[in-house]
Amino acid sequence: MSTLKAATVSNRIIRRKRKRTGCDTDEPCPSGDDEPSPEPTEATNGNDSSTAAGKQCAKSRPHTQKKGLAGSQKVKCVIGWPARFIELEKTHRALNLVFTFCSTRRHLATTFDTLRSAVESHTKRELKPEDVAAIVALRPEGIYFGYVDEVMLQTDIKGAERDMTFKSSRSKHITVQGPAPDASVGGLTGMDNLGSRHPDDLPPSGREVLFFEFVDGDLKRQVQNRKSGEPVNPSRRLRDEDLKMPVYSQKQLTTLIEKRNQKFSNAVSTFINRCVEEKVDPEVVLCQEAEVYIPAPSEPEPAPPTSELSTIPKSIPKDRKSIPEIIQELKDSSWYTGQIVPDGHRGFDAQEAVYGDLDFLLSQDMVNALYNSKGILQFYAHQAEAINSLKAGHNVVVSTSTSSGKSLIYQLPVLHALEQDPDTRAMYIFPTKALAQDQKRSLKDMLGYLPGLENVLVETFDGDTPMHLRNEIRDEARIIFTNPDMLHITILPQEDRWRTFLKNLRYVVVDELHYYNGLMGSHVAFIMRRLRRICAAVGNRKVRFISCSATVANPEEHFKTIFGMKDVHLIDFDGSPSGRKEFLCWNTPFRDPGDPSSGRGSALAECARLFCQLILRGVRVIAFCRVRKQCEELVTATRSELESLGRPECVARVMGYRGGYTPQDRRRIESEMFEGKLMGIIATTALELGVDIGSLDCVISLGFPYTIANLRQQSGRAGRRNKDSLSILIGDCFPSDQHYMQNPDELFTKPNCELQVDLNNMLVLEGHIQCAAYEMPIRPAEDAHYFTPDLAKLCEERLVRDELGYYHCHDRFRPTPAKFVAIRDTEDDHFAIVNISHGQNTVLEELEASRAFFTLYDGAIFLHQGNSYLVRDFQPDRKIAKVEKVKVEWTTQQRDFTDIDPVECEAVRKIPGSLQAPADSGRCPGGQPAHHSTQQGHVAGCAEASSRDPRRPTS
Template identity: 60%
Template sequence: MNNGLKRKANALNDVEHRATEDGSGYLSCSPELPCEGQRGDVGRVYMNPSATLPVEVAATTTLPTKTHDGTSAAPLQPPKGKRGRRSASSSSRTSSTSSRGRPKKPPATSTPSIPWPEPFKLLAQTHRALNLVYTFCSARKHFATTFDNIKAAAEAQTGGRKLSVEDAARVKVLIPRSVRFESVDKGVVDLVGVNEAKGTGKIWRDLEIEGMGHDAEASEGLNPDGGGDVLIFEFVDGDLKKDPQQNSSRRRSKTDDIRVPVYSQKHMVTLIEKRNKKFSDAVDAFLAKCQDEDVDPVEKLEADKDMYVPVLHRSGANNLAAMRLPAQIPKERATIAEIIASIREMEWYTDQIVPDGHRVFDPQPAVYGDLTFAISQSLVNALYNTRGITQFYSHQAEAINNLHDGHNVIVSTSTSSGKSLIYQVPMLHELEQDPRSRGMYIFPTKALAQDQRRSLKELLGYIEGLEHLLVETFDGDTPMADRNVIREEARIIFTNPDMLHITILPQESSWRTFLKNLKYVVVDELHVYNGLFGSHVAFIMRRLRRICAAVGNRHIRFISCSATVANPEEHMKTIFGIDDVRLTDIDGSPSGRKEFICWNTPFRDPGDPSSGRGNSIQESSRLFCQLILRGVRVIAFCRIRKQCELLLAAVRDELKSLDRINVSRFVMGYRGGYSPQDRRKIERDMFEGKLLGIVATNALELGVDIGSLDAVITHGFPYSISNLRQQSGRAGRRNKDSVSILVGDSYATDQYYMRNPDELFTKPNCELQVDLRNELVLEGHVQCAAFEMPIKPDEDTEYFGPQLHDFACTRLTKDSLGFYHCHERFRPHPSKCVAIRVTENNHYAIIDTTNNRNAVIEEIEESRVIFSIYEGGIFFHQGHPYMVKELNTDKRFARVIRVHVDWTTQQRDITDIDPIETEAIRRISSTANTKAFFGAIKIRAIVYGYFKLDKKGRILDAVALDNPPIEILSKGMWLDVPKKALDILKARNLNAAAAIHAAEHAILSLMPTYIISSPGDVRTECKVAVKELGPKHQQAMNQTRSQNVKPPPIPARQRPARLTFYDAKGGSSGSGIAAKAFEFVDSLLRRALGRIEACQCTSPQGCIECVCDERCKEMNVVMSKAGAGVVLKCLLGIEVDVEALPWGEDVLGDRGVASDVASIQEGKELAGGLETIVEAMEVSARPGARARIYGVEGVVEG
């Protein structure tokens, strides 16, 4: 490959000469050049040597180039001839201002004030050579730009002058943030280089399979062929974009031959010139700094270059990060302040800590309190022997005293403040007084229940007379043979709402002794019971109180613990249906010094927002490794499972680059899907100090005790401020100093909080809401209650509300004595007909077949399989890549094999949310004749292929799949966007999909103010950037508008102009929340519009205060605040001031999705033009049925 590049040197030199010195503006590539244009092997597309394309640089921005002596050369000029004249005329028309009145930026200029010494002139030539060769080579995504691979071609560009490693290091001295120059494992490079040398261009044909003849675990971290390290040279400040002419507007069929992208020659030259300009500016800045400091620039350059010279065969010794780390992980770490200061000194630190984003909270001393009653000496001894407790914190004493006085208690204090003691001490005190007493501890997860059971058994072991009392878990994993013993003998059971609903309450006669002696009911993590799930649990608690009252037990005391929320007292009253609740929310526990940091992912090209944000996974992995290698115990939270696995893999890569791969065995992942046994082992290992760090989803938010932690890294904003505070509270459990770091991703919500970090500390927690008026939920639990014990409406209204009389008469069965019983359609087991959670019974087993291991490594829900398991795809488990070899949908399993790859896969899917039957119609505006509809909704998803992506997210290949669609039915409401709104959007070139998406979010965010619900209970169809933005034919559409050119074909996949909202829970019958929203649709629309108009944000895409949603699965990319206003006004019949609307961008979408997102970050309005949205057709009622029609005032019209 090295010799091949030597042969290309002269051709490359010719290209550079004509592109940067001749000024003709044309690029011409020989067949040997790694340019792309004609069809060839995937990843190896070559250009006809006679083909030329004009580079119309002058029509956009004039970029001067510097000659080797530091003087300015003439800028690139447009080519002469027919195409050049057209560009020139276009340029002259827009030279001062555009047709929209937007002024153009003046041409960039650069005039050095200090003459360049000769070594710097030579170094500029070296940089230009490396820049040119690298840019052309990077067009081949499978080509590894090792120093040896590009050395010969770069030497040819400098007239044969030898290129040394020191030369590349000198370049990095001047532009350290724009160049990657380091040694890496040769095995990884071979993976993408060897097959390319064979000419296949297909990296997946000859995969290196782990475990071929040796133990899989033994190969961890080793080079597969033992070949040592190689030097990689890369520019990291930009990437090539696809040629817009390559893309077809039609959607390809599954059988189409799919090509990887063709790269624009125009963009190649622009990128080359941009880098040359940046290097020249860096030289000027370096010389000016040396002059100010009165040092010789050549000597300083020579001295600094030594820090950047990589050292082969010691991957960690090649960078400053490794040099500055302790040789061994210290047993006693430095302070957090010292560690953060050290990280700030790293070469890769580029002011990622945002302004006003570093807060320090002083340590708080403990505040103690006294009990108003005496506890036994045995209990005192147990507390001291197990936990070293000699005094109660003030909040513990206050809550225990209130319980002793007969009140119900809710404790809302920080994580790790000792809340569990509040419900353990009263129960143990009660058992000492009366051994027949019973206690029921309810936890939302089995892990929490097991954790608390171990803790309580330890205490009982030190209390005389209680050592042998049975305390046991009672959940779905409890063997049937043990259940009778537990029911009869256990004094305390650890269970969950599901077992209470399905097993305990329906069998009240068997549990009568237990319920009659029940003294305390503990519901931990009360904030979990919110929205629809909270409504179910609230009725379960009322059923429990009703049965206990019937057996003579009206003196149960309820204890709840919760994270810090806005309305804990009201929430507990709602859940249990009680009035006497005492709140304890003043925390008396001590806390160490705490730091909170907002860490923003830097731009790919520092200082250039148009380049877009870099890799947030890399930022989090760097921080993670820097912390654990300095003795800090860390947990990193991710929003979704795939992020968790990718971050875990990135941590291993980072440790490898630091020559500390041996540390990777002390880092584990923790998420849903892992087996219970694996999760319990990880919890134990972390608690016992065997692990240095965990990368987890929010599965670890709920208080599972994993020991003391020093740092929390939250990768991406975790959907709500309450979640963020809950995660942050995980750090600092040893009363030592701690740190919580929020790493901002590129998405709108993340960047909003990066710009406004103060809101993370001042914004109130969200209120918890539970709807007891939801008729679907109410009926299910009334049927269950009637089965457990006949209903007496006059008496049971206390538990089920005044509507119980109507329910009893119309939906229950009345006997001759006037009692009401469960309806036959719910028998024989009504509790099994009422699902209190959205759970899936069907799971797929993932079987690891590496070295014939045949072991189940995890189980995945059926709904996730289509999006994560497909033949040929890469599946991650504990951060290790596995290739899917077989997917068996009949027997629900997949076979995978461990592989060494540095690419991942991303599914290509289509999800459509469409109404199929109209059940009700509500008029919104009589003047505009607009309507809202309610009825049956069908959600249809299909994965038709997948992309293979490299570490930079670039497409290596596209593979077609033949999967059947998945269809789900629900209930929902929808609003068809009036044609008038679409016409206005088109006239102003505003993106219709973005307008609809933003309007949906604005309405969705206000639903909880009308209907008690929680985020996620109602969902909408979020618009996907890759389908709505580039790479499309926006540029052709703009030319069509101005030059009367025949328009390109209309996209095959078009979506109706419709705002759709559906119930995420409740199955085909829905949860009832969307039906409630339908009742208030007019008010919802008006408040959504008012919120948009009142918001002071200046971003065209809006913010989370108006149209962005923190839970948007597409991360609020395709959004238009102005467009949303147009849609809402037209639905309400309000006149739109068209002249006051902004214009969509003239040209957007020709540079690919990444550039479109970058343009969003620059504050540009998304362009219209691509007709992915069409006018919606009204959906009819079910055959033989008639939709109910409501007037503007809610009056039934028909």
């Protein structure tokens, strides 16, 4: 492969090698012999090789000829060209034209696949590697055609957009760019920093591409004058010259194309003349010589045999082994030292499906749609009971395990109602936009199989919905997917515009009910009460509420608290089937196995190794991390582990997933995981909720995830196709982790925690009463049951009463009281992280302002999808951080500290139990008390705090 590298990179490398070998002519040095053979012509027939050309062994390449083609003098052919050579001449002209065009665009790598379609459009026939090989055989000294490592191409998958300049001064004006339209053209994913490295020093990527290049000419480098825009010769070498787009004149391009065409014509004539003299068929001889130049990929070097790799398949299997077999293979590995704690391996038997029947008949169209879209022939028992309860007019809360088919419970009744009354409306409320999009796709798929309902408008109504579409969705949509925020800020305050929708509202679905806990739960509880109040005021008292939740201790009580309703039917048994589940408590080993005082090793490294061992055995894995930085570090560690195992081709099948990524990136990752393109995802709790990302075989929790309920929610993500599944809790060094490693029984025997919602929080209550009074004037006697028995007193103190006894919103909350009541702890200010590698200027992600100063500062290393980016320019006033991709083995951490400078003392007291250290107290300049103690007894008193620059990177 070393010779291929020397011959393939660029003319710049070739010239460098000429100087080392003493060959500094206009033509490149031959790669074969030190002394080139003279080219046979009419005057010189090359007797020494007259018979060798026709009988050359296919294993050795013919000598390259050079001197006969050095000039531009035309060689006359003694006979007419055979048809094969005429075809090749047309192919050469097309290749020459397309290659020269591509060579002026640095983001296009001239691979065979890149050139093929354009050449075929010129020649009107298929371009085959054999054709190119024949062209190379005629002129081997001027063309390279062979397989090279993808890293050698020095291109970037987004190179087509490198010329974009970053002109926006506000982060909201920055557009998130996807791959360029020609992103597939010779692209190399993730190699943005190749420009400063010699190609021979680049690590192999594990993938080879078929590369074509003319190596007989080099256009002079020109750059663009910044002021005039005219192409000029550079006066000095640019620091980043490899990244600048060269400028070529039309005359230069035309001259180079004609020169190559003339050289090829001379080569063909010379070849035919030689064959005529030797009395051999030129087409037969060319076919024999061309076989030598048909490229083949290089053989990969076999990885050294080790006991660690002995049980890992050579390629990721489509059908994995059973989970018990895989666990045993892990135990038999050389690196296993008893990480599974005593009594830390639990197995849960598979569960058979329990079916139930509906109390009413579905239409044949509905039955067909259920089968065609979801393959459903029978309902599970919990599904049937929930649907029957809704049909009977009850509200329903379902608390069953993950992937038990809860979504069908709120899809089927809505579709059944639409069949009977096309004016029926339904509102699906999800805590996140990703969940709403996921469920919308599922519902629209089912609607497509229902005659008469396939054109029913089903749309998302959230903060991303374009303004010009909102009126149409409000007036025409029968089902909307939204979130509590939009209900609070947009829908309820505009009751008059939404009146038709609210009058016909039949079902309200609130999924992931366990998400609404604590302060968030208090806000959502009052939002639901405001919704019920408005529906009742417009004459709709038939709204039914459907809610689904993970397994919690008090689902029925929590439902009643959130919705303020007593009529609720609880379904908490699970009739869905499930495969056998295995659970492992996996403790990180000590640094020194024989010395517990040495402390635990790196849980992150242990997780990366376990993650890689599983995906290489065909196990689809998701690993949950507690914080974003840990997620990125685990992605990096996983990639390093795969490369150390000799499997770099698997790196692209593992991706991170966390908050901060752009919506486009997150949807792409979800789609690739669902389609099976990815084998592993490393995520934060963003994927704890039920986004459907396909079948998962294993869940790894890196460290105890705060509560047992979170752990059970994460574990439930595995085993969605009735196959056996695995959950692993990796113990970190923290006390809570080690407690459960020593007491694994508690993970399985402790009851689920109860959800808490405080409806007596006066700050929350007053805010929502102001919102309710703005939506519709309050009459305490009628509305007290929605909010609080003390509503009359609260209205008298906080609202404005009119002459009819109605209470209105206070003026200090107008004109939009909902904006004064934040229901989530979210931030509006975000910093844009802009990737400037190779002039791309694309937004990697957005970061909340509260996180920015702990993550972004000049010289910081920022992690994104396991790649390292150096912060080149941090502009806090513009909320922009410009980063450049680098390859480093270290990270940075923000360092901040506070100095206390004493300025005044008010009192000195002795510390009890101390013989020498007095305590001084006083007041700071800001009026806050300060205390200081000193062993010397100096007067210290009030202290003035000075915080040093926190944006200092540390390795």
